[in-house]
Amino acid sequence: MSDVPRAVCGIFVGGQSRRLGGHPKGLLAHPSGQGTLIDHVIRMAIATGAEPVLVGDHPAYAHLGLPMVPDARQGTGPLGGFESLFRYAGPRHAFAVACDMPYVPAQLLEQMQSLMGPDTDAVMPVRTTGREPLCALYRSPRVLGHVEQALRAGRLVLRALGDRLNVVEVPLVGEQAHWLDDWDEPADIPGC
Numbered sequence: 001m002s003d004v005p006r007a008v009c010g011i012f013v014g015g016q017s018r019r020l021g022g023h024p025k026g027l028l029a030h031p032s033g034q035g036t037l038i039d040h041v042i043r044m045a046i047a048t049g050a051e052p053v054l055v056g057d058h059p060a061y062a063h064l065g066l067p068m069v070p071d072a073r074q075g076t077g078p079l080g081g082f083e084s085l086f087r088y089a090g091p092r093h094a095f096a097v098a099c100d101m102p103y104v105p106a107q108l109l110e111q112m113q114s115l116m117g118p119d120t121d122a123v124m125p126v127r128t129t130g131r132e133p134l135c136a137l138y139r140s141p142r143v144l145g146h147v148e149q150a151l152r153a154g155r156l157v158l159r160a161l162g163d164r165l166n167v168v169e170v171p172l173v174g175e176q177a178h179w180l181d182d183w184d185e186p187a188d189i190p191g192c
Contacts, residue, residue: 007048007049008050008089008092008095008140009053009095010053010055010089010096010097011041011055011099013026013055013056013058025037025099025183026038026061028100031102037183038061038064041097042064043106044097045095047110048095051067052066053069053085053088054068055096056081057071069081069084070084071083076151078134079147079151079156082096082161083144083148083151086140086141086143086144095109095136095137095138096134096135097134098135101135101179101183102181103180108125108170112125112170116137116139116168120139120166121138121142121143121165121167122137123167123168123169123170124137124162124169125169125171125172125179127173131159131162131167131169132180133161146161146164
């Protein structure tokens with residue numbers, strides 16, 4: 001058996017967190033009391049056998065000692081991070097997970113891995129608000145071309161990427177829909 005990880009888990013940390021006064025969201029305390037939000041995502045990545053890497057160039061996370069993959073094209077939002085992540089991943093599959101999603105369970109990442117078929121470009125959870133591209137699994141080599149094309153054309157809307165891919169959806173219903181809740185502003189954070 002190879003000791004090469006089955007996938008890369010790109011943890012997106014590059015946002016400016018304006019609505020939280022610039023505080024790095026991944027360093028907020030996890031509601032379980034077990035470390036920070038980013039610690040939670042790192043644990044999930046490791047539990048699924050994926051290599052955790054940080055997507056974005058944010059010095060607040062340097063102490064974690066993880067590889068940091070800065071955006072190759074500045075000012076392009078998460079799509080620029082996708083380009084860098086997929087280049088880093090090479091032939092491996094790549095999870096893209098936002099650092100500010102405290103409720104995503106490892107079982108969701110495992111389920112996405114199990115649904116990645118040979119003709120699948122991406123596996124994305126979906127709830128009533130639509131697909132979630134920042135908690136999804138991608139076939140890096142095939143999706144990279146679509147990302148580069150969108151960047152060249154100036155189409156930076158991340159949700160539109162899935163429209164050009166062969167996507168397997170993971171429907172999240174009932175309480176599962178809250179797995180994708182993120183912390184963007186103080187009102188999202190329990191106890192704030």
